[in-house]
Amino acid sequence: MSVFKFRLRGILMNVMLIDDHPMVNSGLASILEETGRFTVIRQVNSLFAAKKFIEENAVQKNNSSEFNFPFLIILDILLGEENGLDFLPFIKNFCQSNRIPPPYVLVCSVLEEPFRIQTALKKGASGFISKAGNKNELLEAIDSVLRGETYISGIHSDKVMKSNGLYAKFTKREMEIFTLIKEKKSNKQIADELKINLRTVENRISNIYFKTGTANREELLKL
Numbered sequence: 412m413s414v415f416k417f418r419l420r421g422i423l424m425n426v427m428l429i430d431d432h433p434m435v436n437s438g439l440a441s442i443l444e445e446t447g448r449f450t451v452i453r454q455v456n457s458l459f460a461a462k463k464f465i466e467e468n469a470v471q472k473n474n475s476s477e478f479n480f481p482f483l484i485i486l487d488i489l490l491g492e493e494n495g496l497d498f499l500p501f502i503k504n505f506c507q508s509n510r511i512p513p514p515y516v517l518v519c520s521v522l523e524e525p526f527r528i529q530t531a532l533k534k535g536a537s538g539f540i541s542k543a544g545n546k547n548e549l550l551e552a553i554d555s556v557l558r559g560e561t562y563i564s565g566i567h568s569d570k571v572m573k574s575n576g577l578y579a580k581f582t583k584r585e586m587e588i589f590t591l592i593k594e595k596k597s598n599k600q601i602a603d604e605l606k607i608n609l610r611t612v613e614n615r616i617s618n619i620y621f622k623t624g625t626a627n628r629e630e631l632l633k634l
Contacts, residue, residue, distance in 0.1 A: 423450040424557075427464070427481035427514070429498065431456040431490045435542070439485060439519075442546050452481060458493045462501060469509050481514045483553065486536070488520040488527065494594070495520075496527075499534035515556045519549075526593055526634070528563060529578060538562030580622045588615050592631060 426449045428436045436454040443449040455461045468479045484502070488495040499516060506513040515537045520527070528539045537556035540549060541564060548564060555562035581589060584605075591601045598616070602609045625631045 424448060424482045425450060425452045425480065427452060427461070427484045428454045429456075429458075429461045429484065429490070429495060430454075430487040430519075432487075435487070439549075442549060446550065449483070452479065457490055458495065458498050458501075461498060465502065465505060469505070469511055480511065483557065484514050484516045486516055486518050488518065488522050488531075496531055496534055496536075499531070499536060503535050517552055517556050517562070524593065526578070526590065530590055532561065532563075540564055581619070585615050585619055585622075588612060589619055589631075592616070592619075592628065595632075 426443055428439050428451060430436050430439070433454075433456070436456075440451040440454060443451060453464050455464060465480075486495050486498060495518070502516065503513060505511075513535075516535065518528075518531045518536045518539045519542055520539070521542045523541050531539055538552050538561055540552045540562070544552075544564060552562045552564070578586065578589075587605060588601055591604060596604065598609060598612045602612045605612075619631065620626060623631065623634060625634070
């Protein structure tokens, strides 16, 4: 059902906020609810709490067609030691398994590197907005993703487009390793996470250096 049909029927759209800073969640909730279009059904500060809420509320209430389930999720990337982007495959798989229409997910973060934005989109996010954005941009981003469009604010969109050529050079495994390098994981941590041997990681990193024209990790982290 489109956002416009929801507006016409006067139904408030359920929104879930996932950010480890209570003031951010409260501020977003105030902006959304003052529009008269949204109701924030839950504010959580961790992936554990987010997943628990999703699992507990993925049931039909009183045989009605309405679920106490988010239509839109606004998700931060930095959640303490957790990576918020890990929530994206979870919600996709959960909704598929339970035959529930997946919510739109708008990532809102201070991390603005093109590779993070691309990673978010590849994992299923509908859009990205910087926490430096203002109220109007937030609402514009929400309207865009609810129309089924992919939203990336202007300056970030340009950066992502420019980086496409670079990332296109990587194999799938190299992209996985590059992403973990950007998360400042050690070679050993990368090997453990991807369940491959250390020598394979070292060889793939050498390929990444060659393809990017960099000589070391420090230069790679600047991309």
